[in-house]
Structure formats: structure tokens, C-alpha cells
Amino acid sequence: MTPKEVRKALHRFRVTNGHKFHLKDYDPGDTNGFKLSHQEEAAVLAAGVARLSDLQELLYAQHNWSLLCVFQAMDAAGKDSAIKHVMSGVNPQGVQVSSFKAPGPEELAHGFLWRISRELPERGRIGIFNRSHYEDVLVVRVHQDLLVQQHLPEQLVTRHIWQERLEDIANFERYLSRQGAVILKFFLNVSREEQKRRFIARLEHPTKNWKFSANDLKERAQWDDYMQAYEKAISATAAKHAPWYVVPADDKGFTHLVIVAAMIDALEGLNLRTPKPTAEEMALLAEGRKKLEAEE
Numbered sequence: 001m002t003p004k005e006v007r008k009a010l011h012r013f014r015v016t017n018g019h020k021f022h023l024k025d026y027d028p029g030d031t032n033g034f035k036l037s038h039q040e041e042a043a044v045l046a047a048g049v050a051r052l053s054d055l056q057e058l059l060y061a062q063h064n065w066s067l068l069c070v071f072q073a074m075d076a077a078g079k080d081s082a083i084k085h086v087m088s089g090v091n092p093q094g095v096q097v098s099s100f101k102a103p104g105p106e107e108l109a110h111g112f113l114w115r116i117s118r119e120l121p122e123r124g125r126i127g128i129f130n131r132s133h134y135e136d137v138l139v140v141r142v143h144q145d146l147l148v149q150q151h152l153p154e155q156l157v158t159r160h161i162w163q164e165r166l167e168d169i170a171n172f173e174r175y176l177s178r179q180g181a182v183i184l185k186f187f188l189n190v191s192r193e194e195q196k197r198r199f200i201a202r203l204e205h206p207t208k209n210w211k212f213s214a215n216d217l218k219e220r221a222q223w224d225d226y227m228q229a230y231e232k233a234i235s236a237t238a239a240k241h242a243p244w245y246v247v248p249a250d251d252k253g254f255t256h257l258v259i260v261a262a263m264i265d266a267l268e269g270l271n272l273r274t275p276k277p278t279a280e281e282m283a284l285l286a287e288g289r290k291k292l293e294a295e296e
Contacts, residue, residue, distance in 0.1 A: 002044065002047065003044060003047050003048040003051060003257075003260070003261055003264065005034075006034075006044070006048070006257045006258065006261040007261045007264065007265050009032040009034075009258075009261075010245070010258070010261055010262055010265060012030070012032060013026070013245045013246050013247055013248070013258060014243050014244070014245055014262075015234055015238040015243060015244040015245070015246060016238055016239060016240045016243045017238060017239075017240075018234055018235030018236060018237070018238040018244075019235075021231065021234055021235045021238065022231065023189075023227055023230060023231040023234070023246070026189055026246040026248070027248060028189045028190055028191040028194065028248050028249055028250045029191065029194075029248060029250040029251065030248040031248065031251055031254045034254065036253070036254075038253065041253035041254070041256075041257065042253075044257055045085065045086075045253070045256055045257055045260060046089075048257065048260040048261060048264060049086065049088060049089040049090070049260060050089060051264050052086075052089070052090060052260055052263055052264055052267070053089050053090050053091065055264065055267040055268065055272060056090050056091060056094050056095070056126060056267075057091065057094070058267075058272035058273065058274060059094070059124055059125075059126070059267060059270075059272055060091075060093075060094045060124045060125065061124075061272075061274045061275060062124070062272050062273060062274070062275060063123050063124040063275075064123060064124075064180055065123065065124075065180050065181070065182055065270055065272075066120075066121045066122060066123050066124065066125055066126070066127065066180060066181050066182070067121070067125075067126045067127065067181075067182045067184070067263070067266065067267065068120065068121055068126075068127045068129065068176070068181050068182065068183050068184070069126065069127065069128050069129065069184050069185075069186065069259075069263065070129045070132045070134070070183070070184070070185040070186065071083065071128070071129060071130055071131070071132075071186050071188065072131065072132065072134050072138070072185070072186070072187050072188070072230075073187065073188035073189075073190065073249065074188075074190055074195060074219070074220075074223075074226060075195065075199075075216045075219060075220070076190065076195050076198040076199060076202075076211075076216070077188040077189075077190035077195070077249045078188055078190070078249055078252050078255055079130055079131075079188060080130070081252055081256075082186075082188065082252075082255055082256055082259055083097065083128055083130060085256045086256055086259050086260045086263070087126075087128065090126070094124070094125050094126060095125065095126045095127075095128065096119075096121055096125060096126075096127050096128070097127075097128040097130060098119040098127065098128065098129055098130065099130040099131065100115070100116075100129065100130065100131040100132055100135060101131075103115065103149075108149055108150055108151065109151070112133065112136040112150070112165070113133055113168065113169075113172055116129075116132065116133040116172075120176070120181070121181075123180060126263075133169055133172070134169070134185075134233055136165060137162055137165050137166055137169070137229065137232075137233050138226065138229045138230065138233060141162055141229045142222055142225045142226055142229055147161075162232070163236070166232070166233060166236035166237060167236070169236075169237050170236060170237045170239070170242075173237065173239070173241070173242040174239070174241065174242075176242075177241035177242060182266050182267075182270065183241065183242040183243075184242075184243065184245065184262055184263065184266055185237075185242060185243065185244045185245065186244075186245045186247050186259055186262070187230060187234065187244060187245070187246050187247065188247050188249040188255060189246050189247060189248055189249050190249040190250060191250055192220075192223055194249070194250040195220065196220075199212060199216065199217075199220075234246070245258065245259070245262050247259060
């Protein structure tokens, strides 16, 4: 299998129109029939990362577009692992990773998109959001008592607030796309059974104990509420200019292959090229060469 073969399978996981989207239609264990050893997966990933690195250099050189990759998932779905493996061979100067934890006092004093806007990648760079603006229609929707901390006027907190926020997100992403941001949103779709297995593994291995929190079980207890919130969020915000990828996450190796393939597919679609020097710049280059060659 090659990175191109994985790209051909991307349509299985891409959502660009949420009108008939149902999360139950996406199998967390789906690998499109690919059965690879760990060594084979590593080889395909390495080839994909190498291609991604070349494209990132062109993105940086052309300096017209930016790429924003949003990662959302339940606990233990593998967001950190995916970011680590997919970006392992990319020049760190052209990448910025932003992790969004619970908002602090300054962030709560602004609208929910304020802290997101400050972390957007500049043109020529890849931005990675480890959690994102979607937390305010996922975690806050499941734990609605968190709305109190946001100090919103009472008359604005109605039964329509979630649909209004989803509309705001969709409009925000449309705006970003019109400013040259290519947006890819990844929902790492892990099964409840696989999450349980990973939690137990964290508890059994002393070196992984730090990854486990008692709060993880509290969130797991509301699994159905989260799945419903994810389904509504994806349905309302999936678009051609900001697609969602519902990535099977039970097999981490395959998860990484899908993510890197989606990034390559998006960047290759931009027809990136190194900038061509103007006549004036060519003259300066020629003059610079003459000076260098004239040195003793």
C-alpha cells in the first residue's frame, strides 16, 4: 500500500455536507480492507510524511495559503499520538501547535471565538489545533452549567444557543477560507470498547498512569451525550471549504495514515509553486553571483 492508495479511500471518511450525516454510519474499526503490519504502516507513514514535508516547504515559500488542522476526539482516542507521528518529519519552523484547555478568566471575558482567533496560523504555515472552538458546542453543551462561567446576558442563553453557535462557527470558517485558510477537521472516532481498553492499559502500566484522570470516567459516563453533540456539530459545519474527516481511531496506525493523506490531498490541490523572481530580482541575483565569484 502507498500513500496514494490511502488517499483514494479518503472519500469514505470525508464529510462535506452534513444534511444526511449520522455518526452511527462510521465504523471506528474501519480500515478500508487494508491489513498492514506495524512495519508496513511505518513505511507508508514515512513516505507520506516525506511528501507532506516537501509540500510544507512549498506552502511556506509561496506564502499565500495557510493550513489549519483541527483535532477533536474523546479521551484516549489518540489526538496527541496522531499529531506527534504525522508532524514528525515536518520543519517545526513552519508549524504551530495550539492546545486549548479549559478557558481562563481573560478568555471567559470575551466571546468563545476570541481565543481561537489569536492562535490562527499565518500565511505559509500549518496550524494544529489540539481541541478547538468546537469545545463550546461539545463539552459546554454536555455540561451546560459551564455557560454560567461565560457571563452571557440572560436573554441570550436560550434553547437556540447551540444552533446559533454552530452557525457562528460555520460563518467563521467560511470567512477564514476566504482569507486563504485551508481547513481540515478531524474527529478521531474511537469506539467505547477501545477507549476502555486504552484506559485499562494506562492503569496497568506505571509509566502511563499519569495519562489517566478520574475525570476521564466522568466524561465516559456521558458517552451518548457526547456522540449526539458530535453528530450535531459535524452535521451543522461540514462543508467543502471546511470538511470533517470522521477518522477510524481504533487502529492508531491507520488513523495516522488517513490524517497525513488528507493533509497531502489538501495541499496538492493548491498547486503550490516556489515564487518566480521578478526581472529586478533576477538582476540582483546575477549581481550577487558576480560578487561572490569575484571573491578571492
